[in-house]
Amino acid sequence: MRLKDKVIIVTGSTTGIGKAIAKRCVAEGAKVVLHGLEGFLGEEVLDEIGAENAVFHQEDISVEACPERLVKLAVDHFGKLDAVVNNAAWVIQSNIENTDRAFLQKVLDINAVSPFLLIQAALPELAKNQGCVLNIGSVNAWSGEPNLLAYSISKGALMTLTRNLGDSLMRDQGIRVNQxxxxxxxxxxxxxxxxxxxxxxxxFEDLPKMYAPAGRILWPEEIAAACVYWLSDEAGPISGQVVDLEQYPMIGRNAPKDTSTIH
Known part of the structure; x- marks a missing residue:
């Protein structure tokens, strides 16, 4: 029970990685504020992990004052807030030709600005408990794919946010920020x-070794398992760090023999 009695907001937690994180947090003893766009999916997750362990908030994370409502819900329902997991994101294809100003702004609002605003809203509560923030980024933050341009830009912004706040918030308020x-x-x-x-x-059952050396890609539960360390007290004072979770190195990888593409 590495997260016993902690209260954690997990945005975008009705499907995928966010759902796996929420479930693992509860399994480790935490109480969770679930969040997502689809009410029926949120209710399904709530039923699965137990209403005594979680509460669900349905709203677009980029809507005005949504971050404040999530923090208030955590405190009203569970009495405190120990951690924020910024997982909600819009994964959408785009490139230099079809990305206009409005589209890019929307992606940035959801994937980078909203995490900032949630951290800002949560600061007073996190400071009380020397809590932490875990941002869920993407390996696309390093340069990204040509057909994921706006998404990749937003994840690069999130990574800079993590490193900046990981330093200043740890120094000033004892709040860890990692990604x-x-x-x-x-x-x-x-x-x-x-x-x-x-x-x-x-x-997904037959993938080129270029993209899946292990013969498969990662499972959400494997990402969730890694999150537990960063959310727990085991991480100590470590802050401002970004860790890639992939089955090959992002920098210095061996030159591929197979140039076929699926990913």
Missing amino acids: INPGWVLTEREKERKRDHGLSETW
């Missing part, structure tokens, strides 16, 4: 996206 950058993860939405791209129902 994990998941690689290719087999979420429900990823399965849907690849099917929409014309791949088969079982596309």
